[in-house]
Amino acid sequence: MGAGKTTVAGLLGEAWDVPVRDTDADIEASTGREISDIFVESGEEHFRDLEAAAVAAALAEHDGVLALGGGAVLRSETRELLAGVPVVFLRVGLSDAVKRVGLGVGRPLLLGNVRSRIKALLDERTPVYESVATHVVDTDGRLPLEVAADIQELLR
Ligand SMILES: Nc1ncnc2c1ncn2[C@@H]1O[C@H](COP(=O)(O)OP(=O)(O)O)[C@@H](O)[C@H]1O
Numbered sequence: 001m002g003a004g005k006t007t008v009a010g011l012l013g014e015a016w017d018v019p020v021r022d023t024d025a026d027i028e029a030s031t032g033r034e035i036s037d038i039f040v041e042s043g044e045e046h047f048r049d050l051e052a053a054a055v056a057a058a059l060a061e062h063d064g065v066l067a068l069g070g071g072a073v074l075r076s077e078t079r080e081l082l083a084g085v086p087v088v089f090l091r092v093g094l095s096d097a098v099k100r101v102g103l104g105v106g107r108p109l110l111l112g113n114v115r116s117r118i119k120a121l122l123d124e125r126t127p128v129y130e131s132v133a134t135h136v137v138d139t140d141g142r143l144p145l146e147v148a149a150d151i152q153e154l155l156r
């Protein structure tokens, strides 16, 4: 959250002139509900089921850039599907992530103390992100366009 996945995916789609999808947007479009409403009304596990299905559908039918939500790779079936494609981990440190997400509105897992929630998520997820990534790009103190340029260089 706040790494810039959604933003940078859009920039890469423009640069490469390919379609872009974002699993959060796909879930909102297919359910007609906002992500935060799904979490609050139906719970995180239901959201993760929808998310795993959205990743699988996108990987099967979409040829372009795909932005995942920050928790998508917590599901083993998603990690397995990603094994065959280039996966870029956008690394962000606590301080930049906190600045970027602001009050965390629209990000249900940040409810409460945003800083301590982000720290806990980064601590528990970083090893998983590293395990699925084929490439890692640091984003701290860098503009989305600079991050996108690095990825273009890495995947050229
Ligand atoms: N490298 C960056 N530097 C500063 N702000 C950024 C950067 N990347 C994204 N942002 C901003 O941070 C917020 C979260 O970005 P977003 O693309 O939604 O991240 P994610 O999809 O990883 O949660 C947005 O307001 C976006 O404009």
Ligand SMILES: O=C(O)C1=C[C@@H](OP(=O)(O)O)[C@@H](O)[C@H](O)C1
Binding pocket: 001, 002, 005, 006, 024, 035, 068, 069, 070, 071, 072, 106, 107, 108, 109
């Ligand atoms: O980290 C997470 O578990 C989540 C990240 C969000 O996406 P972004 O990483 O694009 O903010 C969204 O999928 C949902 O709020 C859960």
Ligand SMILES: [Mg+2]
Binding pocket: 005, 006, 007, 022, 024, 067, 068, 069
């Ligand atoms: Mg996003």
